[in-house]
Amino acid sequence: MLKKVTITAFGQDYTCTKESGNTWKVSVVTPNTSSYNQEGHYYPIVVKAEDEAGNVKTVDTNDQTLGNLLKLVVKETVAPTINITSPTAGTKTAQKRPTIAFTITDNDSGVDESTVKLNFNGQEYTTSNFTRQEVSSGYKYEYTPDTDLPDDEYTATVNASDNDGNAATPKSVTFEVYAAAPTLSVTSPAEDLVTNQPTVAYSATTNGESLTVKVNGVPQTVNLSGGTATGTLTLSEGENTIISAATSETGIETSITRTVTLDTKAPVISAIEISENPANTGETIVFTITVTD
Numbered sequence: 001m002l003k004k005v006t007i008t009a010f011g012q013d014y015t016c017t018k019e020s021g022n023t024w025k026v027s028v029v030t031p032n033t034s035s036y037n038q039e040g041h042y043y044p045i046v047v048k049a050e051d052e053a054g055n056v057k058t059v060d061t062n063d064q065t066l067g068n069l070l071k072l073v074v075k076e077t078v079a080p081t082i083n084i085t086s087p088t089a090g091t092k093t094a095q096k097r098p099t100i101a102f103t104i105t106d107n108d109s110g111v112d113e114s115t116v117k118l119n120f121n122g123q124e125y126t127t128s129n130f131t132r133q134e135v136s137s138g139y140k141y142e143y144t145p146d147t148d149l150p151d152d153e154y155t156a157t158v159n160a161s162d163n164d165g166n167a168a169t170p171k172s173v174t175f176e177v178y179a180a181a182p183t184l185s186v187t188s189p190a191e192d193l194v195t196n197q198p199t200v201a202y203s204a205t206t207n208g209e210s211l212t213v214k215v216n217g218v219p220q221t222v223n224l225s226g227g228t229a230t231g232t233l234t235l236s237e238g239e240n241t242i243i244s245a246a247t248s249e250t251g252i253e254t255s256i257t258r259t260v261t262l263d264t265k266a267p268v269i270s271a272i273e274i275s276e277n278p279a280n281t282g283e284t285i286v287f288t289i290t291v292t293d
């Protein structure tokens with residue numbers, strides 16, 4: 001005669017109730033956490049039957065016939081979280097090999113690294129293409145292209161699942177590589193201009209986002225509108241170095257240097273000599289003038 005049947009699961013004993021015939025039953029609620037991180041990825045169950053005479057039969061996971069039936073796999077249902085930390089969505093970068101950084105975290109069964117995938121620029125990359133750093137409940141991965149990317153818009157998409165097969169919502173980021181130097185053409189003043197006017201008209205065209213103009217290091221006021229810059233430059237007596245520098249949205253600079261000379265002083269005639277004076281009719285005479293400027 002059987003006295004009782006008990007099972008031991010998740011560190012607790014549960015007493016079964018006799019059903020019809022030789023069947024005993026008990027209902028048990030599974031734990032809130034996955035069995036994935038348990039040894040063997042399962043929760044071990046022990047069944048014990050005792051008769052009235054005091055004989056006890058215990059069956060556990062090591063039992064050759066029934067042991068595998070006592071390996072209880074419990075799966076959690078919460079998908080991992082993906083967060084792309086760099087680049088920021090919608091940004092433009094001058095970097096031709098921008099690093100794509102993302103974290104994948106999962107609180108319970110953990111990130112299944114074989115499912116971590118980055119789709120970028122028409123290719124699929126896996127963890128062997130990434131550098132990896134452990135973070136709380138997951139990993140931070142970084143991917144850096146090994147060739148320069150042409151200027152264009154790019155989208156990076158990350159996928160991952162946890163060890164219990166829960167697939168994360170994929171995350172994407174779209175950004176632009178813009179590494180081209182801006183165009184710049186200075187139409188005025190001309191190179192090596194010599195003038196007696198203390199100001200000179202400035203004009204230039206550029207596809208840059210901004211333009212600075214300096215005369216001998218002194219910033220000048222120029223108005224840039226619709227790709228055309230205009231202004232008036234103030235010159236100093238003598239040689240003036242005019243540096244125009246256009247900067248793209250991503251900080252790439254193109255510059256042009258012009259040299260303009262301001263000369264407001266008339267030449268000085270300091271000596272005149274006529275040989276001979278007075279001269280005879282029909283005689284060849286020589287004028288010698290001394291002039292400085």
Ligand SMILES: [Ca+2]
Pocket residue numbers: 076077078079080106107108109110162166
């Ligand atoms: Ca999970």
Ligand SMILES: [Ca+2]
Pocket residue numbers: 263264265266267293
């Ligand atoms: Ca002069």
